[in-house]
Each structure stands twice: as C-alpha cells, then as structure tokens.
Amino acid sequence: MEVFHKIANYTAWRSKVQNKGLTIGFVPTMGALHAGHLSLIAASKKENDITVCSIYVNPTQFNDKGDFEKYPRILTNDRALLEELQCDVLFAPESTEMYPENEAKKESLDLGALGEVMEGQFRPGHFNGVMTIVEKLFRAIHPNKAYFGLKDYQQLAVVRIMNDQLDMGIEVIGCPTVREDDGLALSSRNMLLSSEQRAEAPAIFQSLQKGKEQLDQMGVKEFKEVVARKIDEFSNLKVEYVEVSDSYSLQPLDTWANAESAVCCVAVHAGDVRLIDNIILYN
C-alpha cells in the first residue's frame, strides 16, 4: 500500500496511474476504522482499479472542542487494517496540507433549509466544516467515484449537493449502514462508551425498528414521541432529537401523506458520547 502525507507526493503518483487510464475510488474517513468503513472500501475495490482511503480528523467539523480532542486516533492500527484489505493508497495528510497558513477564506455554500435541520440545527458549523474538508479532499484526490455511508444520512445529502455544485465529475455513492448483531450502528465513537452505555446503546436502533413496525397506528408527531420515549427509558441514553423527514429533501414531515418516502433520524447522548442513527420508514 502506498502511504502519502503530502498532496504533492500523491499528485505525482496519481498522474502515473491516470496515464494508464485506471479509475480511482475514494473513501474519506476520520480513522479508527471499523467494519462500516471497510464496507465502503470493499465497495470501492469492486468498482474501481485503485482505492484511496483518507484518514484525517478534521477540526473544522467539530462544534465541540472536547469531542475533537477525545476522538480516537489509532493510525498504526488503521494502516494495518487497510494493508490487510489490500487498499491501494492511504492518504493521511498533515494538518498544514489541509489548512495551510494564510489560506484565503472561501464563502461557504448555502445549503438552504437542509443546513438548518437536525445535525445542521444541533451542531452549528458542522456541515460547513464537512463541506470544506470534502471539497479539499476531492480536489486533492481527484477520484472517479467517492463512497459515503448512509449512517450519516444528512451528511450524504450535503455531500451530494456540494458535489453537484462543484461539478468535478465525481460520482457520489451511498452505502448501507453496517451494524453490530444487536443492531447498534458501527461508529468510531462506540469505543468511547462505558460498558453500561454500550449495553443500552442498541436500544437506539431497536426503538426505531419497533416504531416502524407500529407506523400505521400513529401520526408523525406521535411516532416521534413514541421513539423518543422508548430510547429515554434507558438511564444512560438521552435523546437530542428524533425527526421524520422526506428522504430526499430531508425537510421535516408533519403527516405521512406529504412524502413518497420518509426517513427517521435520531441523535442520542450516551454520557459525553453523541450517537446518530436512522431508519428508512417507507419508500
């Protein structure tokens, strides 16, 4: 596996690859890799000649300094996993590569209503940070296709909008959420959970599933209340939001009749650890 810490070194290598007409699939991550990340790499390997995985804990997308500081960083371990998977390139940039000093400030893209709901509402500035880093990485890596998880449902919608605006000819692909056997969505933050928090965390997805099973018997408002109540029954879990939205626009729904397909997204605190998850309610 090739490992690059500097954009210029990657670019020199890439020009050789592109001269051979090989296609590049890209999986951006913040590391502490788990089977969710690895599924994106597997999808990329299937569809491209070369797969590039980036690992960079991007400071500008953290609205909480404590969350940034305690975010797990285990590069040696990650590198070994990527080697095992026969990923072709690891791009692990130094911070000065992504945020050079004296860089001109750019206007951030206006996401409109999409930027003001759910993660946009509860994590001010988060999506500006995401768009900043994804654009920088897209320009540095120059992939044909880029792979993102449906676990971060709203992030995928934001990246799609940004990608359309950038018009770089990259195909953005969404991949299914990988879960533990008990339903908990894999997340790098799961390793920060205490054993009590970990034991209760599966209730997040289980509550979404139970709510979905009873969907016909409830209006949207009641559905959200029922899901929130089921999660809050657990002493280590505290719901931040439960939202039901149109799966495409992500605008909140107040009746089932207003959308052809609906998704329910949640954010839950387990102590200091913030977990998100979602379920497609109908298509």
Ligand code: AMP
């Ligand atoms: P992160 O390292 O958390 O920024 O995530 C990097 C990429 O992996 C994003 O596109 C995430 O949506 C995706 N991802 C994270 N967790 C999962 C999961 N459990 N299943 C599938 N994709 C995931």
